[in-house]
Amino acid sequence: EKGGYDYFMLKEIAEQPKAVADTLLGRIGAEGQLTLDELRIPAQVLRMVDKVVIVACGTAFHAGLIAKYAIEHWTRIPCEVELASEFRYRDPILDARSLVIAISQSGETMDTLMALRHAREQGATVLAICNTNGSTIPRESDAVLYTHAGPEVAVASTKAFLTQLVACYLVALYLGQVRGTKWGDEIAAVVRELGRIGEEVERVLETMEPVRELARSLAGQDTVLFLGRHVGYPVALEGALKLKELAYMHAEGFAAGELKHGPIALIEDGVPVVVVVPSPRGRSVLHDKIVSNIQEIRARGARTIVIAEEGDEAVVPYADHLVRVPATPTLLQPLVATVPLQVFACELATARGNEVDQPRNLAKSVTVE
Numbered sequence: 001e002k003g004g005y006d007y008f009m010l011k012e013i014a015e016q017p018k019a020v021a022d023t024l025l026g027r028i029g030a031e032g033q034l035t036l037d038e039l040r041i042p043a044q045v046l047r048m049v050d051k052v053v054i055v056a057c058g059t060a061f062h063a064g065l066i067a068k069y070a071i072e073h074w075t076r077i078p079c080e081v082e083l084a085s086e087f088r089y090r091d092p093i094l095d096a097r098s099l100v101i102a103i104s105q106s107g108e109t110m111d112t113l114m115a116l117r118h119a120r121e122q123g124a125t126v127l128a129i130c131n132t133n134g135s136t137i138p139r140e141s142d143a144v145l146y147t148h149a150g151p152e153v154a155v156a157s158t159k160a161f162l163t164q165l166v167a168c169y170l171v172a173l174y175l176g177q178v179r180g181t182k183w184g185d186e187i188a189a190v191v192r193e194l195g196r197i198g199e200e201v202e203r204v205l206e207t208m209e210p211v212r213e214l215a216r217s218l219a220g221q222d223t224v225l226f227l228g229r230h231v232g233y234p235v236a237l238e239g240a241l242k243l244k245e246l247a248y249m250h251a252e253g254f255a256a257g258e259l260k261h262g263p264i265a266l267i268e269d270g271v272p273v274v275v276v277v278p279s280p281r282g283r284s285v286l287h288d289k290i291v292s293n294i295q296e297i298r299a300r301g302a303r304t305i306v307i308a309e310e311g312d313e314a315v316v317p318y319a320d321h322l323v324r325v326p327a328t329p330t331l332l333q334p335l336v337a338t339v340p341l342q343v344f345a346c347e348l349a350t351a352r353g354n355e356v357d358q359p360r361n362l363a364k365s366v367t368v369e
């Protein structure tokens with residue numbers, strides 16, 4: 001059943017190139033246009049949307065945080081992302097022009113289900129991004145985009161996350177297309193890159209041995225910190241969540257710009273800090289700022305584990321450990337940058353003798369509050 005792997009998690013990490021390709025299958029036309037008619041939300045409804053609200057829990061919430069950057073950038077529609085468990089008990093401002101996106105691997109998460117019911121009561125259109133055919137969340141939504149990642153058995157979400165991201169990008173691009181956003185070079189480049197993202201993920205997977213070795217060397221640590229900014233910030237949160245749930249270690253993700261507002265006080269000799277570095281192309285200001293952050297924490301004793309794109313030479317002098325990922329358009333970087341963090345957490349959990357597929361106290365699908 002585990003296809004020769006020791007754990008379902010390892011199998012599911014390895015399946016990611018195929019999973020992301022399956023999410024894209026039949027959804028991008030020959031001219032690069034999105035064909036998401038399966039959504040069955042009338043174009044006039046999508047043209048009217050003046051606000052997008054994403055609700056989800058855990059890893060799916062992190063996918064939503066990344067989706068916000070893509071949706072606002074490509075569609076210019078304001079987008080909020082909220083934990084379903086908070087949203088459901090709030091008095092959110094929604095109406096018939098609101099599009100609420102509920103992201104859930106299982107389709108059975110109680111808080112996400114309650115959040116979508118709450119949204120529908122107020123007249124919002126609800127779109128589910130889900131991996132489980134016929135589950136409750138898509139059944140109760142107005143529309144669904146299935147991720148087609150195949151069954152995810154390990155409690156820690158991996159391939160579901162990458163495919164949720166792909167589905168979010170597709171929704172963002174489709175919204176832009178329906179609303180007549182200028183089909184510029186940037187969008188064409190993104191669509192092209194999505195078409196080969198499976199191969200890029202495969203390339204990352206082929207270079208993971210040093211990451212596994214590094215993880216084993218950190219098995220005795222108490223704390224690992226994660227830093228990122230822009231779409232790298234949710235990637236940092238996801239890296240920390242993986243480490244908590246699998247390795248039972250104290251792990252926290254921060255927006256790098258917040259360092260001086262508190263977190264830098266945590267830096268002391270030998271603390272491992274994983275830094276997700278944005279591309280030096282495009283938003284290069286952020287790249288340069290994070291390189292300064294790496295210097296600052298290193299000067300205070302941090303052991304820096306730097307995830308940076310191929311060809312980024314500026315990080316080399318400050319990286320105690322350097323993990324390379326392929327260059328991608330900025331908004332797509334999470335698809336490649338998350339993979340080393342999954343491998344890192346899985347290997348650390350193994351080194352600490354933990355049960356990888358069934359971490360203590362956790363269930364695959366949280367159907368209670």
Ligand code: M6R
Pocket residue numbers: 057058059060103104105106107108109112155156157158241245364365366
């Ligand atoms: O099935 P869902 O996507 O709704 O589940 C949401 C969270 O419970 C889930 O992502 C959880 O955080 C994972 N164990 C993370 O690896």
